Amino acid sequence: MSNAGTAAAERAVADAHRREWAFVLAATARVAGDLDVAEECVQDAYLAALDAWARDGVPHKPGAWLTATAKRKALDVLRREKVFRSKMPLLVEPAEEEAVADPDEDAVPDDRLRLVFTCCHPALAREAQVALTLRLVCGVSTGDIARAFLVPETTMAARVTRAKKKIAAARIPYRVPEAAELPERLDAVLTVIHLLYTTGHTAPSGADLVRADLVDRALHLTRMLLALMPDEPEVRGLLALLLLTDARRATRTDVKGRLLVLAEQDRSAWDRAAISEGNRLVVGAFRTGRVGRYALQAAIASLHAVAPSYAATDWPQVVRLYDELLKRWPSPVVALNRAVAVSMAHGPEAALDEVEALARDGRLAGYHYLPAIRADLLRRLGRQREAADAYRAALGLVDNDAEREFLTARLAEAINSGSGHSSEGWTTRPGAW
Amino acid sequence: MAQYAVLIYSPAPADPMEITPDYLALLERYPAQVEELGGKIVTGFALQPSTTATAIRGDLVTDGPFIEAKEVVAGFFILEAPDLDVALKIAKLNPATIDGGVEVRPLFVPPSE
Missing domain, CATH: 1.25.40 (Serine Threonine Protein Phosphatase 5, Tetratricopeptide repeat)
Structure with missing residues (x-):
């Protein structure tokens, strides 16, 4: 096994961990019928990939390879424990045999949505929703989550375990909510992502790299959500809000780490690409005629982003948008x-x-x-x-x-x-x- | 199907003889609604008012419910439902939620070997 091959495999596994974790876990959870089992199998699959990819080269579709491997491991576990239908039937769906028969098929993209909605189920406390989303959807280690939220690792581990136990014991379903419940349930998901973002954003930049990572995780999650739910104006609104806020990231503190308020920030250093993408998303969200609190906040952020200076901001329009926001979010x-x-x-x-x-x-x-x-x-x-x-x-x-x-x-x-x-x-x- | 205990909390003393005709009418409609939503009530009980309760903590016997509160357990039923979402939808329709509330708690099933 060459060193170059090993290095390439390590890079590919790290890349697949960041980009495909949610995809692999969500598909495996559907087969395993249990999040704990699924998580273990996915971890094993990533571990197996290190050896296999160094030996045989990185596969054409790393995500599909990992999914197939993790699913196979999940099925082994299920057979071994003989609990396929008796103990944990909650997540297993009737049509499952077909999907299992063809482990190379691309998983239904909805699997990731199911995973997100399960992690953000209203029967779980907000802090548990946040921890589960990071652990299961983003694949962040419990230790890193604990550091980001400034709690001891044992506390965070207990929180994650308790939440997973509740999902299994109370049979929190693994599915996307029906249309009638969707606005409320989606709002919980967006709240969790926004909380991830603000936790990372509020930390002084550079002081804590784990926290800066939260900002990127939140952006990545929102992009994934938008790809899966392109017709939801509030998902668009949240992505716009995060982009427009994050466009100012580099200018929020000076070289000494001192906080700079909006008026003091160097507007020429704002990320123009992020701002124009944010602005486009705001316009798109408003065009649907169904704006909610995220789209309204994004619209406010957009007015700041395009203003030539703090004083020359369109303040009367900002006040009007806040009036609308207060109506929806008092x-x-x-x-x-x-x-x-x-x-x-x-x-x-x-x-x-x-x-x-x-x-x-x-x-x-x-x-x-x-x-x-x-x-x-x-x-x-x-x-x-x-x-x-x-x-x-x-x-x-x-x-x-x-x-x-x-x-x-x-x-x-x-x-x-x-x-x-x-x-x-x-x-x-x-x-x- | 999973089984849940649905614990019904009402303002103390939760006397079943005091329930209003309106509440009774809602209660009568309830089993049909449960069925319609895909659940089944396995069994259920209403309790005498909390003034009839006696609590024992350690070897101390006291009059009244175990925990003093504005709301007390008024009854409970065992609900069979496919998952928590269905169970919660059913629980939300229970008339106790108007002036009290309900708690949905999965029944313990010993792990099979």
Whole structure:
């Protein structure tokens, strides 16, 4: 076995792991009737590929090779345990024998959709949905998932095991929901993917590579979902939102890792290709006439992406889009983001009233962007002493180093500038955009 | 088919003699709806009000249900359904969900060797 052959096999296996894991596991799960068995067989198949591909060369269709191998292993396990129909009939479908007879056939693409919808089933807690999606759909190791979500590996392993046990014990079905349930169920899937993205995105860039990987996983998952469900405007909306947000990834921090707010970012360094793809997707989603919260957020991100500067952004249009978004998604976080847009369209005074109302509402207690935005509005109104108090309140709640540094700098500015001078600064960037 | 226990929770004390004619009408329609959705009620029971319950914890005997709560178990039934999605669809239609709620719990089947 040559070294070159081994290296090529390793590269091909790593590539197939990233691109075809979901495909291979989803098809194997349909045969195995059990996610645990399927996962083990798929892992074995990848392991077997290392040797076989180094020896015989990389096959023409690596995904099909892996699927066939994993399915064969699953059938062996089932025969050996003699549990084919008695113990775990839940995932096995009547038509299965045919598919098994021809293990080289390309798996039905819907298998991956089934897998996604099973992982994001409403009977599972959100954190379990997120962990299962990463583990089963993306093939990320439990250790890496634990590191991304800052929990001990044993905690994450227990979470994944518990969720898989529930799927088997409660018979959570392995299928794409019917049309009537689809909007609600799809929303859960999109929420999970968006959560993956924001978890990766909020981390200061470069500080944690595992977290940067989450951003790529989320983008990859959304692209896969869009390929499988091309007619769903909200899938298009989510992909647009992620692309338009991610187009700014390189400009969110300066060379020292300091957080740069939207107004400070170098717009010439934004990823133009991602922006134009995002814009096209937004237009496509709006053309369907069935826009939801992701398409609306993407439309807002799109207005930012095409604006020549922060000040020259079409703020009145941003406010109108937030009005629509609030109708579909009456969340106080959305209302807070809307207030920022109001401050740019109609001045900080008008926005401050809305932020004060949100503070009285109490649902955002503990959310550091609320005092941070309040501080910024007060600063722009020249009320530096109150601004300083609000920056202190925000600092008491923030847990991200880059954001803490930003707020500390603003606090020092507010203390030093007294009541007169107000520097040319801009509001902090709340939420994911 | 899988089997689930559907535990019915109603505002305490959940007295079956106090149920309203409206609730009773919904309850009468229920078995037909269950069947229509592809499930089957294997067996079911309503319980006397929680004021009649006696709880034992360790060797301490106390009057009332095991856990003090605003809602108490009012009854339960065993449901046969092809999968959790069907079981949940059936559970959602139970009139107890109007002022209380239900819990769907798979029955334990000892692993076969």
